[in-house]
Amino acid sequence: MRVLFMGTPAYAVPALEAVAAEHEIVGVVTRVDKPNRRGNKIVFSPVKEYALAHDIPIFQPESMRDPQLFADLAALHADIGVVVAFGMMIPDEIINLPPQKIINIHGSLLPRYRGAAPMQYSVLNGDEEAGVSIMYITKDLDAGDVILSKSLAVGGDETFGELHDRLAALGAKALVEALERVSSGDVCATPQDHAKATFAPSITKEECVIDWSMPARMIHNRIRGLSPAPCANTRLPDGKRLLVYRSERVFGEHAGEPGQVVDVLKRKGPVVMTGDGALCILSAKPEGKKEMPGFELVNGHYLSVGARLESLKRE
Numbered sequence: 001m002r003v004l005f006m007g008t009p010a011y012a013v014p015a016l017e018a019v020a021a022e023h024e025i026v027g028v029v030t031r032v033d034k035p036n037r038r039g040n041k042i043v044f045s046p047v048k049e050y051a052l053a054h055d056i057p058i059f060q061p062e063s064m065r066d067p068q069l070f071a072d073l074a075a076l077h078a079d080i081g082v083v084v085a086f087g088m089m090i091p092d093e094i095i096n097l098p099p100q101k102i103i104n105i106h107g108s109l110l111p112r113y114r115g116a117a118p119m120q121y122s123v124l125n126g127d128e129e130a131g132v133s134i135m136y137i138t139k140d141l142d143a144g145d146v147i148l149s150k151s152l153a154v155g156g157d158e159t160f161g162e163l164h165d166r167l168a169a170l171g172a173k174a175l176v177e178a179l180e181r182v183s184s185g186d187v188c189a190t191p192q193d194h195a196k197a198t199f200a201p202s203i204t205k206e207e208c209v210i211d212w213s214m215p216a217r218m219i220h221n222r223i224r225g226l227s228p229a230p231c232a233n234t235r236l237p238d239g240k241r242l243l244v245y246r247s248e249r250v251f252g253e254h255a256g257e258p259g260q261v262v263d264v265l266k267r268k269g270p271v272v273m274t275g276d277g278a279l280c281i282l283s284a285k286p287e288g289k290k291e292m293p294g295f296e297l298v299n300g301h302y303l304s305v306g307a308r309l310e311s312l313k314r315e
Contacts, residue, residue, distance in 0.1 A: 001183050002026045004078035004098060010046040011168045012084035015105060018172040019082060020054065023179060026076040027057040029069075031087055064088050073097060080182060082175065083137060095137050100182050102137040105171040107164075109133060109149050111197040114142035119167060121200035123160050123225035126217065130154050130163060132171040134178040136189060143197075145189035147178045157248065159227040203230055210234040211311045212259035216249050216277030223247045234259070235310040236286060236302055242309070245291060246283035254278045259309040269294020270303045 028051040081102030108118035110133040122130040131151035136144035256262040256273035263271035
């Protein structure tokens with residue numbers, strides 16, 4: 001089939017590669033180029049980089065309602081559109097442009113976790129199962145009929161970043177299977193039960209701040225659900241910010257106030273008291289320094305037994 005692909009970040013590239021291996025990519029729509037955080041150097045999206053390397057026509061609209069964009073996409077005569085982490089709302093006139101409409105990879109088992117951050121919420125909530133859904137795009141957010149879903153088990157210490165990479169690969173396989181069904185006319189899409197819908201909005205800065213009065217289980221899930229980015233954070237005793245990338249729950253009896261270092265595990269890191277149980281910091285990054293193993297927080301005199309981490313709001 002002739003496929004119009006819409007996507008932007010690295011998460012979309014495995015799907016683009018998988019589709020390109022089986023179908024003709026007639027065009028790619030991706031976000032406009034933006035400067036990076038250092039030096040304001042303009043960087044291309046990973047999807048644009050792929051398209052450039054494979055001589056695929058590229059479209060980078062400021063608005064999806066641009067009449068010229070509609071004319072350009074119509075001229076491609078695509079059979080179907082595919083959306084993977086595109087980042088822009090798609091108007092009805094473009095949804096209805098391809099004869100087979102537009103389908104999307106969503107990083108959850110719909111109708112659970114509609115919204116921008118489904119994978120993060122799977123980890124934040126301590127889910128033991130996550131997955132992807134291939135669905136038809138509609139004007140309502142992530143509410144279209146589902147062609148198929150695929151699931152996998154989530155490890156108790158798995159981070160958002162690790163789950164992200166596994167779901168990117170799973171989504172690519174599911175997308176190819178869905179396109180095969182569309183191509184053969186063997187599609188039986190299932191309407192979602194909207195009454196069971198839950199939502200996963202974008203992560204806020206406030207949600208990245210560790211509240212040490214929460215139970216250890218919840219803090220552990222927050223740390224891994226926000227790792228490697230935007231990253232859970234706290235304050236060192238000197239007031240500087242500490243980004244926490246990995247942790248593990250520590251069982252046994254510990255006495256101390258929430259946020260207080262109550263022990264040090266050899267070759268692991270400082271043990272911090274929470275509102276219910278304790279947590280060992282395995283990997284973190286002090287402000288102005290590189291990421292380091294948890295035990296280097298102790299060796300580098302950032303933390304010691306009795307020191308206290310603070311749950312201050314982000315600036």
